[in-house]
Amino acid sequence: MKTACLYIRVSTDEQAITGYSLRSQEDRLLKFCLGHGIEVVNTIQEDHSAKDFNRPGWIAMMSYFKRHRSLCPDLLLFTKWDRFSRNAGDAYYMLTQLKKMNIEPRAIDQALDLSIPENKIILGVYLSASEAENERRSINIKQGIHKAKQEGRWPSHAPLGYGYQLTDNGQKKICPKEPEAITIRKSFSQIAANKQSVKSVYDEMILSGLKCSISHFWRIIRNPIYCGKILVPAFENEKAYLVNGQHEAIIPESLFNEVQNRLNNQRRIPKPVKQESGEHLVLRGFIYCPICHRRLTGSASKGKTLYYYYYHCASTCSFRVRSDTINDLFIKRLQELHVNKAYMEIYKDVIKYIRKDLFDKQSVTRKNISQHIDRQVDRIIKARDLLLKNEIEIEDFQIIKADGERRITLLGMELQGASVLEAKKQKDINDAIQQLSNIADLYKNATLTVKKELLTMMLTEKPVLNQELDLSIMASSALINVYNIHNNVDASTRIYNRSYDQEDGYITEMINKVVAAEQKQGRMISQQSARENVFFLTKLARVAQ
Numbered sequence: 001m002k003t004a005c006l007y008i009r010v011s012t013d014e015q016a017i018t019g020y021s022l023r024s025q026e027d028r029l030l031k032f033c034l035g036h037g038i039e040v041v042n043t044i045q046e047d048h049s050a051k052d053f054n055r056p057g058w059i060a061m062m063s064y065f066k067r068h069r070s071l072c073p074d075l076l077l078f079t080k081w082d083r084f085s086r087n088a089g090d091a092y093y094m095l096t097q098l099k100k101m102n103i104e105p106r107a108i109d110q111a112l113d114l115s116i117p118e119n120k121i122i123l124g125v126y127l128s129a130s131e132a133e134n135e136r137r138s139i140n141i142k143q144g145i146h147k148a149k150q151e152g153r154w155p156s157h158a159p160l161g162y163g164y165q166l167t168d169n170g171q172k173k174i175c176p177k178e179p180e181a182i183t184i185r186k187s188f189s190q191i192a193a194n195k196q197s198v199k200s201v202y203d204e205m206i207l208s209g210l211k212c213s214i215s216h217f218w219r220i221i222r223n224p225i226y227c228g229k230i231l232v233p234a235f236e237n238e239k240a241y242l243v244n245g246q247h248e249a250i251i252p253e254s255l256f257n258e259v260q261n262r263l264n265n266q267r268r269i270p271k272p273v274k275q276e277s278g279e280h281l282v283l284r285g286f287i288y289c290p291i292c293h294r295r296l297t298g299s300a301s302k303g304k305t306l307y308y309y310y311y312h313c314a315s316t317c318s319f320r321v322r323s324d325t326i327n328d329l330f331i332k333r334l335q336e337l338h339v340n341k342a343y344m345e346i347y348k349d350v351i352k353y354i355r356k357d358l359f360d361k362q363s364v365t366r367k368n369i370s371q372h373i374d375r376q377v378d379r380i381i382k383a384r385d386l387l388l389k390n391e392i393e394i395e396d397f398q399i400i401k402a403d404g405e406r407r408i409t410l411l412g413m414e415l416q417g418a419s420v421l422e423a424k425k426q427k428d429i430n431d432a433i434q435q436l437s438n439i440a441d442l443y444k445n446a447t448l449t450v451k452k453e454l455l456t457m458m459l460t461e462k463p464v465l466n467q468e469l470d471l472s473i474m475a476s477s478a479l480i481n482v483y484n485i486h487n488n489v490d491a492s493t494r495i496y497n498r499s500y501d502q503e504d505g506y507i508t509e510m511i512n513k514v515v516a517a518e519q520k521q522g523r524m525i526s527q528q529s530a531r532e533n534v535f536f537l538t539k540l541a542r543v544a545q
Helices: 012-019 022-036 056-067 087-100 119-150 180-193 200-207 212-221 254-264 322-335 341-354 355-388 394-437 439-445 446-458 477-482 505-520 527-543
Strands: 001-012 041-046 075-078 103-105 162-166 174-175 229-234 241-244 295-301 307-310 321-322
Touching: 001 056, 022 075, 022 394, 041 056, 041 527, 087 103, 087 119, 119 229, 162 341, 180 200, 180 254, 180 321, 200 212, 200 307, 200 527, 212 254, 229 295, 307 322, 322 439, 322 505, 341 394, 341 505, 341 527, 355 394, 394 439, 439 446, 446 477, 446 527, 477 527
Parallel strands: 001 041, 001 075, 075 103
Antiparallel strands: 162 174, 229 241, 295 307, 307 321
């Protein structure tokens, strides 16, 4: 008795509708084996395109055949040759590999005896027809995308700063999405001002919450879609050109052109040279001289074998101190801080707000999956009722039932994944609280850019260096309040003028929570000081992501 491995493949919902479903193929192959006395030793099922053989199920099957030559079946059965491959060149190569393992591939609906040379011509027709169908579908898709862009519609994934929205006639249309749109608008404005390098603007936007790579950021500032234009790429004999898009622009066309002129004139501000002394002199420019109260700079002095780094004053007072001593002492002072427990709960709310897109998406995802599962169950129940009323055939009911059960299984896997994300959300909150509690570790392990951002938040406007590096004198009002730093000076006197973005309901709510938390501990705090605390926690949450 011959043995066979059944190979069953689908790639689209259309195939399932037209009779290429996994269940349908399996039934036909099993009947064929039963009628011809063939023993089925294995069944491979997968949902993957046949444009090449880089398919998970196929790769696993071939690996098994190569490791267990003695267990290879006599036949590899499938329904049609387009289930085997839609690429003629790859198909002939794979036929050679199967022949070396003494495995005969056979399509039960397009039976061919490949030992007869003339049948290879017919095989070429079957394989070429499938490949041509694939290429025709690809061309049709490209033409559809090109036509959509000519009409000013965006047919691809929504670019960063935009989201999809349904119009009154049910069509999808991209529209600005906040807060990304605000950040992108700000990026274009800062680049056009020609006061910073593109890399500096990118770093600032990342700290503001923008999530993209530097290469992606370059594509953003070069993309005319943000000024309401869509680039129609070169196609066939046409050259590339711009058309007016049907979407709302994020920036004016004049601002976009100004940015392009700046990027094209090759007079970009050069990137700042990364100095080796960066980590050694991280406090340079932040602390002030204890003698003349001028801002301290820093430099390296060459010894016999090493460079030694110092913070020093540029004035005639000639104050100088070893940087490693001050840096280590600063970290030690941060390690001595203990966070006020009342601010831990407030910080949780801040984290949920900063990452609200992720948290809201997880909640919506679980709800949607549960609704889809309920719909599939209702679909099966309705089909069973129709079967009992003799309004549909039993074969149709079995197809609907099998399809519904398959969809429920897949949705169940998605629901399990959503539960994992929910657990990750809680872990993210716990990790964020841990960072708040151990701000010394956060500072110590941060990059130079993040360290400077943290220093801006933690130190007062003009922190004067003192021998013991007393944070009660040098710390900002927010650091004093959040970490219960004991001092003899009213923290509110440390508040310096900040430029705040327009406050929304979240800021007001957090300010009220801070005031209530301080009052519960028997302390009075001004609205301005509470606002400082809220902005400190918010910026810390963004920096620590």
